Amino acid sequence: MKIMMSFILILLVIGFFLYIKLVPYKDKLDAKHVRIFIFFEMIFQPILSFLKLYLKPYKVGDAIALDLGQIVIILVLLLFTIIL
Numbered sequence: 001m002k003i004m005m006s007f008i009l010i011l012l013v014i015g016f017f018l019y020i021k022l023v024p025y026k027d028k029l030d031a032k033h034v035r036i037f038i039f040f041e042m043i044f045q046p047i048l049s050f051l052k053l054y055l056k057p058y059k060v061g062d063a064i065a066l067d068l069g070q071i072v073i074i075l076v077l078l079l080f081t082i083i084l
Helices: 002-028 031-054 068-083
Strands: 058-061 064-066
Touching: 002 031, 002 068, 031 068, 064 068
Parallel strands: none
Antiparallel strands: 058 064
């Protein structure tokens, strides 16, 4: 059971990383990959929308800001992976 949970968490970490990288190119994905993208979008988009209400982007330069919601999600996933 512990191995299965670790595998699922690692899959979520990789999926989240790829989701964040592919959001700007969603309309250019082929049919096979858009289905996978939509799967991860259904998981992460509601969480990111909720966190956006409470965490404002952190400005790191001229017209450059980090989305703290993304950082929180990756930290939580990595902490769960380490704990298991």
